[in-house]
Amino acid sequence: MLQKKAILNAQPRSDNRLNLLDAAALRFCARGYDGTSMRDIASDVGIKAGSIYYHFESKTELLIAVHEEGIRRITSLVSTAIVTANTPRDRLKAAMIAHLQEILSGGDYAQVVICELPRIDDPRRRRLIDARNEYELIFRNLIKDLGIGSEIKCSQLRFLIMGAMNWSPMWFNSDGQSPEEIAIGFLDLITVTTD
Amino acid sequence: MLQKKAILNAQPRSDNRLNLLDAAALRFCARGYDGTSMRDIASDVGIKAGSIYYHFESKTELLIAVHEEGIRRITSLVSTAIVTANTPRDRLKAAMIAHLQEILSGGDYAQVVICELPRIDDPRRRRLIDARNEYELIFRNLIKDLGIGSEIKCSQLRFLIMGAMNWSPMWFNSDGQSPEEIAIGFLDLITVTTD
DNA sequence: GTCTATAGGTAGATAGAC
DNA sequence: GTCTATCTACCTATAGAC
Numbered sequence: 001m002l003q004k005k006a007i008l009n010a011q012p013r014s015d016n017r018l019n020l021l022d023a024a025a026l027r028f029c030a031r032g033y034d035g036t037s038m039r040d041i042a043s044d045v046g047i048k049a050g051s052i053y054y055h056f057e058s059k060t061e062l063l064i065a066v067h068e069e070g071i072r073r074i075t076s077l078v079s080t081a082i083v084t085a086n087t088p089r090d091r092l093k094a095a096m097i098a099h100l101q102e103i104l105s106g107g108d109y110a111q112v113v114i115c116e117l118p119r120i121d122d123p124r125r126r127r128l129i130d131a132r133n134e135y136e137l138i139f140r141n142l143i144k145d146l147g148i149g150s151e152i153k154c155s156q157l158r159f160l161i162m163g164a165m166n167w168s169p170m171w172f173n174s175d176g177q178s179p180e181e182i183a184i185g186f187l188d189l190i191t192v193t194t195d
Numbered sequence: 196m197l198q199k200k201a202i203l204n205a206q207p208r209s210d211n212r213l214n215l216l217d218a219a220a221l222r223f224c225a226r227g228y229d230g231t232s233m234r235d236i237a238s239d240v241g242i243k244a245g246s247i248y249y250h251f252e253s254k255t256e257l258l259i260a261v262h263e264e265g266i267r268r269i270t271s272l273v274s275t276a277i278v279t280a281n282t283p284r285d286r287l288k289a290a291m292i293a294h295l296q297e298i299l300s301g302g303d304y305a306q307v308v309i310c311e312l313p314r315i316d317d318p319r320r321r322r323l324i325d326a327r328n329e330y331e332l333i334f335r336n337l338i339k340d341l342g343i344g345s346e347i348k349c350s351q352l353r354f355l356i357m358g359a360m361n362w363s364p365m366w367f368n369s370d371g372q373s374p375e376e377i378a379i380g381f382l383d384l385i386t387v388t389t390d
Numbered sequence: 391g392t393c394t395a396t397a398g399g400t401a402g403a404t405a406g407a408c
Numbered sequence: 409g410t411c412t413a414t415c416t417a418c419c420t421a422t423a424g425a426c
Contacts, residue, residue: 016409032314034229038402050404051410059402118365119227152372156380159366160359167358170313177347185351191386211391232419246392248421 017055019045022108025066029108033063033119060122067117070109071131074102078138088145093187095142100165100179104172114166136162146192161186212250214240217303220261224303228258228314255317262312265304266326269297273333283340288382290337295360295374299367309361331357341387356381 023044027036038059042049056062081098085091103110117128139162143154164186177185218239222231233244233254251257276293280286298305312323334357338349359381372380 032227032229034227035314037400039400047409048411049402050412053403054409119230152380153384156377157384159363159377160355160381160384163359163362163365164355165358166365167362168354170358170361171354182351182354185347186355189348189352189355189386191384233421234419242392243394244419245394245421245423249391254420 016045016047020052020055020062021066021069024062025070025108025112028063028066028116029111033059033116060120060124063112063116063120064122064124064128066109066112067120067128068131070113071128071135073106074099074110074113075135075138077102077106078135082138082142088142088147089187089192092139092142092146093183095139096161096165096183096187097180100168100183103166103169104179104182105174111169114169148192157190157192160190211240211242211246215247215250215257216261216264219257220265220303220307223258223261223311224306228254228311255315255319258307258311258315259317259319259323261304261307262315262323263326265308266323266330268301269294269305269308270330270333272297272301273330277333277337283337283342284382284387287334287337287341288378290334291356291360291378291382292375295363295378298361298364299374299377300369306364309364343387352385352387355385 020041023041024036027040027044031040038049038052041062042052052062056065078095078098081094082091085094103114113132117125117132120128136158139158140154143158143161146154146157148154148157165183168182172182215236218236219231222235222239226235233247236257237244237247247257251260273290273293276289277286280289298309308327312320312327315323331353334353335349338353338356341349341352343349343352360378363377367377
């Protein structure tokens, strides 16, 4: 009975699994995957490197887990943010705000999703790329709903917006504009009329 | 006779320093600084790892040299591109085209400038950041010349444009739009009026 | 200028004690 | 679940022969 519940919850005890994920996200974000050692991550949570392998099969597996958790979080946040908005433009604005909040002040998971993907050398890489593409589908649809015209124009707009947002960690300063102000500033500069 | 020509063509003698720079740029671009070993770079030019140290003091020094060369090239290209344009908008367009051409089809140096800077752990890092900021000053001035108004609006526009451009290697496909078409597409989506 | 050989260190991962 | 100990492999960098 008790055991059954534990199985259903998937990861019942072992709190350090989550601590390891957090530490890995932080380290991968700060120094990159190749610049981070298992010993670094282990010491952040107060255990020895060998003990990580009780929770994760390999270093790659750890990166994949961080990546999947990052996708899960940002997808959830952005999906939730757009339901309360009424017009297509407001929905896009809400999505941009949520996306920027997550990658600028939401933690390290999102930045790992954004930056460390190209480094993964693993058969499962494709699955991660697919997951990220599925996330970006949200923006693809929001932009299509703007009704600005051709397919190619929609692609260009998507690349413009996503690029500007995903690059923002490179210059963002928490003393300056807030993620929300940045999102609004970007959107105001963009021509979203149908002509 | 044949042998002499082969030597002249492939390795202009002694100038393996340039070959090493090229190989390092390619490797750093593809696998990142931490994901590249001196053996990788050496084998690309047909020498052994230890021999690199005749040309460069250290691996960091090699990255710095790639970075400086990258800055030098893109600054030169963009500076040249804007002199033939007449209006502020055309100058910005010319700069964007040159920038995108260099990072998308110009080689690996520019991409190293863009992506590998945060990883450098060296006192000389500041010098490189300054160099990149000086390069970006070109765009800062071009945008100011548009006369779109407030300082903050100019910053937002700069971040929007630079972010979209610098992110483009993540999705660029040489079978699709050309760098020039991408630049024009981006600019057309942006409101550059003074109101 | 490039080689060989190697120093000295750190990486990811495993085995078995507790 | 975490430890210690260790394996194997690879890393940057140096020294000296050629």
